[in-house]
Amino acid sequence: MRVLVVEDEAALRETLKTRLIEAGFTVDIAQDGEEGLFAGMEYPLDVAIIDLGLPKLAGLEVIRRLRAARKAYPILILTARDNWQDKVEGLQAGADDYVPKPFHFEEVLARLQALLRRAGGWASPELKCGAITLDTRAQTVSVESQAVELTTFEYRILEHLMLRAGEVISKGELTERLYDQDFERDSNVIEVLVGRLRRKLDPEDRLKPIETLRGRGYRFALARDQAT
């Protein structure tokens, strides 16, 4: 796994680099916003850790530009500014998680690994398949223009199915998307979730957005709109 660390404070940068290597990562480093942006664009990364208070180019701006260039790997923000306004701004700019300083390295590592497991990438802001629209930034769903309230897991399953509309997705793959840990999960969980999803999206059983293929998995039956 290749990780980019963008941090202007030298001691911290070195510590992170050392410990990430110990944990088995390949590490690239950058010490200011411009270097960070360059590295983020050019290298084939799996994940990035970006500090917000950078010289030359602000961390937030680096994140925004990476996302604008369709770089989809997860990004973890590291910063001393630990207030909600900055958190909201950071995550809206395109980051996936936020760790305030000072931190315990173990926590950073755990969050990195969680992000890597979940990585579905940064989808385009809106996903539309027939009557069902997903706003990936706000994490809201609407069916025929009516808002539908989904839980996090239901949302994630729907997002994954819609991103791969028309393809068959196995239960195992869906389980992986939901849970960090590796241990055996009752496959029934997915069935229950899909059932709940169906009931919420299609209470009158008209649209039939999700098909069950016995023994193989699930498929999203509505075609993805060209524009998204």
Add this chain to the structure above:
Amino acid sequence: MHSLSRRLLVSVAVPLALFFGVMMLVLDTGFRTLSERQLHALLDSQMVTLIAAAEPNPSGGYDAPLTGLDTRFGTPDSGLYAEIRSSNHVWSSPSTSGLQIDFGPPLAQGDRQFSYAMVGHGRVAIESRGISFQDETKQGEPLTFSVAVSLTPYEQQLWVFRSRMLGWFTGLMLLLLVSLAALLRRVLAPLRRLEREIHQVEEGRSETLGSGYPRELSGVALHLNALLVGERKRVARYRDTLGNLAHGLKTPLTVMRSALSSDVASGTQTRTISHEIDRMTDIIEHQLKRAAASGGALLGQAPVAVAAVAADLRGTLLKVYARKDLSIELAIPEGSLFIGDRGDFIELLGNLMDNACKWCRQRVRVSVTVESGRGEARANLTLVVEDDGPGIAEENRAKVLERGVRTDEKVPGHGLGLAMVHDTVDLYGGKLTVDTAPLGGARFSLLLPGKKVG
């Protein structure tokens, strides 16, 4: 008197009324004097004519034939009357027929008298003279010549004059006052503008006062603006300084922590140092954040749209708690506004929602109701954040809200964030209560200042 305009108008009206009053008095006196002089002149000339026309009566006394006199003497009740009295004979002009006129007592020669009497419904002025004619034959007998003229026409004239004068002067005074009032409105317009603009700043619709005020007010406007700008800058500077301080401290702390945890030797010393690092971190979090809260709405800040902030926080929290299968419901009417600092509000709601997400099983709900209590000047917000988690036991509720809870006393898991919420709510003069949610977990209800009504 609480109005500048009214004060001025009243202060002007009084001397004005006085002035006009005096003027009317002067004019009135002048008119009456003139009238009286006219009267006397008339009486005199009639008297002279009467005396010239008098002819001796064969049986004594004198008469005055009408041919030499003003025709009015010949017409009954004409308003002009005459009498010639001698000791044994009285001649009265035909105009006196049917009327009782008391011309006064007879006079000795050379005497003159001027008097008033009532004739019928009106008054008359009477001039009498004592005359005796001298001739060669006899001593002149004492005669009293009297002429009376009705005052009615004069009185009518005076009345007309007076009512006209009063009318004109009153009209003039009203006109003056109305013009003054209109002028005042124009002159005071900048004051009204100042009032309007200050109101706009209070409502957050504009940040400073405009320019172009007249010299007398420009000083006030400039200073007020300077005050507003200075105040905002000061708070921003203060916050930045504190933010930088926090940042500055956190980085070395991070390095220390990382250095410690990779240290192989883990003894009591390492543990102690690690613990102290944690404490320092907590202090920075708690104290600096509290100090940096702006604590109340600054003049000229735009109000905060609650629904938008909640939606942002929801998106952020869903990402942060991605490991959990949760749903965050928002029931917030569009147009709900919080009057206060945006940073304070985001921190407040962020902490509450974060707490709810941390402890919930699956559901978090944020709802807002806007209410204007009877007679309140503000439509206050009630913000409720609830979850379906284990809730907070009654005995712990007070502690959780306790201000400035020190690290070693805090209720495990409910940390500094809630104390900060309580502090902020206090600062804004609101109210925070904790109880059990219908969903089963904890419910935090906040009463916060909302939009000004009217």
